[in-house]
Amino acid sequence: MNGADTAWMLISTALVLLMTPALAFFYGGLVRSKNALNTMMMSFISLGFIGVLWPMLGYSLAFAPANDFLGGLQWVFLNNVGLDPNPPATIPHYLYMCYQGTFAIITAALISGAIVERMRFSAYVLFISLWSIIVYCPIAHWVWGGGWLAKMGALDFAGGTVVHVNAGVAALVTAFVVGRRRDFKSAALVPHNVPFTLLGAGLLWFGWFGFNAGSAVAANGSAALAFTTTMLAPAGTLVVWTMLDAARQQKATAVGAATAIVVGLVAVTPAAGFIGPMSAIALGAMAAIPSYLGLIWRARTNLDDSLDVVAAHGLGGTVGALLTGVFAQKSLNGVADGLLFGNPGQFVTQVIAVGAAIIYSGALTFVLLKVVALVFPLRASEADEQVGIDLVAHGEEAYVHASGTGV
Amino acid sequence: MRRERGCKVRLLKAIVRPDKVDAVKDALAAEGIAGMTVTEVRGHGKQKGHTAIYRGQEYQVTLLPKMEIEVVVQDHLAESACAAIITAARTGEIGDGRVFVMPVERTYSIRTGGVEE
Numbered sequence: 001m002n003g004a005d006t007a008w009m010l011i012s013t014a015l016v017l018l019m020t021p022a023l024a025f026f027y028g029g030l031v032r033s034k035n036a037l038n039t040m041m042m043s044f045i046s047l048g049f050i051g052v053l054w055p056m057l058g059y060s061l062a063f064a065p066a067n068d069f070l071g072g073l074q075w076v077f078l079n080n081v082g083l084d085p086n087p088p089a090t091i092p093h094y095l096y097m098c099y100q101g102t103f104a105i106i107t108a109a110l111i112s113g114a115i116v117e118r119m120r121f122s123a124y125v126l127f128i129s130l131w132s133i134i135v136y137c138p139i140a141h142w143v144w145g146g147g148w149l150a151k152m153g154a155l156d157f158a159g160g161t162v163v164h165v166n167a168g169v170a171a172l173v174t175a176f177v178v179g180r181r182r183d184f185k186s187a188a189l190v191p192h193n194v195p196f197t198l199l200g201a202g203l204l205w206f207g208w209f210g211f212n213a214g215s216a217v218a219a220n221g222s223a224a225l226a227f228t229t230t231m232l233a234p235a236g237t238l239v240v241w242t243m244l245d246a247a248r249q250q251k252a253t254a255v256g257a258a259t260a261i262v263v264g265l266v267a268v269t270p271a272a273g274f275i276g277p278m279s280a281i282a283l284g285a286m287a288a289i290p291s292y293l294g295l296i297w298r299a300r301t302n303l304d305d306s307l308d309v310v311a312a313h314g315l316g317g318t319v320g321a322l323l324t325g326v327f328a329q330k331s332l333n334g335v336a337d338g339l340l341f342g343n344p345g346q347f348v349t350q351v352i353a354v355g356a357a358i359i360y361s362g363a364l365t366f367v368l369l370k371v372v373a374l375v376f377p378l379r380a381s382e383a384d385e386q387v388g389i390d391l392v393a394h395g396e397e398a399y400v401h402a403s404g405t406g407v
Numbered sequence: 408m409r410r411e412r413g414c415k416v417r418l419l420k421a422i423v424r425p426d427k428v429d430a431v432k433d434a435l436a437a438e439g440i441a442g443m444t445v446t447e448v449r450g451h452g453k454q455k456g457h458t459a460i461y462r463g464q465e466y467q468v469t470l471l472p473k474m475e476i477e478v479v480v481q482d483h484l485a486e487s488a489c490a491a492i493i494t495a496a497r498t499g500e501i502g503d504g505r506v507f508v509m510p511v512e513r514t515y516s517i518r519t520g521g522v523e524e
Contacts (some may be wrong), residue, residue, distance in 0.1 A: 301463070
């Protein structure tokens with residue numbers, strides 16, 4: 001047991017937990033006011049359902065030693081998990097469980113951006129609960145729980161593949177299966193509160209220091225390296241994104257800035273503790289381009305991935321995971337070199353890891369949605385969509401005017 | 408027309424640029440006119456709106472924010488009040504707004520329940 005490590009991980013866990021409310025603000029600002037609460041609740045509800053499922057079942061399936069594909073059941077209901085560290089970690093086992101739980105919570109919530117303003121809330125809750133157990137836990141086990149990707153040497157410091165590629169692919173499939181909003185392309189689907197989105201992006205960046213630097217699971221040099229890259233990569237993305245905005249439309253948009261920060265954070269996640277500071281700036285800058293083009297391309301298609309989870313998390317995560325295999329530097333991380341430092345094999349390993357996550361997450365998400373559809377209709381009715389999901393699913397409105405009257 | 412000529416009180420409804428409300432208020436106060444109701448409204452006349460961009464998607468904003476100022480004045484003050492509003496709210500560009508003048512049949516005070524003259 002190490003006091004400094006424990007102190008840092010206590011803080012990191014709280015930081016990552018804050019990212020889910022931050023995501024609620026990021027997403028909430030981007031929808032119309034009649035769906036603001038529902039959109040924010042889709043993130044908040046994950047704190048409850050995934051928060052409960054994780055210690056009961058999820059943690060064991062992801063992290064208990066068993067085989068290469070799925071964790072065992074010996075830690076179900078936190079049996080055999082206690083305050084003593086689980087080596088090589090030097091922090092209480094409960095704390096490690098909590099820390100990992102915050103990742104499971106936000107990963108499920110990320111998917112919601114693809115289906116806002118039309119998915120039935122009950123179907124959504126059932127879906128993310130099943131998804132967390134059946135999709136998230138196995139992939140987390142492959143990479144972090146000693147599974148086959150870990151043994152192959154895939155690098156994923158804080159979850160580029162496990163969290164972002166995974167959620168991005170699930171979002172793509174979910175947007176496709178649930179279908180587009182009924183007024184998609186016929187109404188102006190514009191953000192109702194851009195300051196919320198900026199607030200969310202700022203809080204996400206703050207929380208992401210726990211996400212990435214906490215993934216060292218220690219208060220050490222690796223954590224400091226991850227902290228440094230987490231500060232620099234989004235800065236690089238923000239600069240390039242702003243220049244792309246200015247070049248294309250002569251305006252540096254605020255929604256663009258918020259999006260750029262998230263894309264930079266997503267991209268540096270797998271690389272955080274593996275690459276140097278200058279590489280982080282380059283990685284962040286390079287990550288801006290596919291996501292920026294992805295957003296513009298998506299808007300021309302009929303795919304209503306409403307808040308562009310695929311472009312931000314799917315593409316950003318994929319680019320980050322692949323560039324980890326380019327910029328990784330053994331002299332800094334003590335683990336592996338990337339392509340630029342004479343180890344092209346690492347790049348191939350990264351491609352395999354991303355590909356495996358895409359195939360597994362895509363296929364299982366599709367099956368799960370079909371199963372959920374047998375229990376609850378996935379879609380809100382046309383009338384409900386017109387009124388707004390806030391009143392229909394929650395019986396509340398985000399904004400009540402004139403001294404609370406108007407009911 | 409006869410009925411209107413007999414009317415002693417007029418309602419002025421001015422749709423103005425949001426940044427002109429203070430100037431209009433001051434101008435009416437200088438005319439000795441007290442009391443007004445101001446409402447945020449959206450609309451367009453000849454002015455055709457502007458373009459907003461969200462994530463590279465362009466949207467035409469055709470209904471622009473304006474402020475609606477309602478003032479009730481005695482008949483003999485109506486012309487000077489209109490002139491004051493016009494002078495205060497004018498920029499000379501498209502989108503300056505409108506002033507409508509309407510007859511008021513009767514005004515009650517809610518506090519006293521009485522009809523005001």
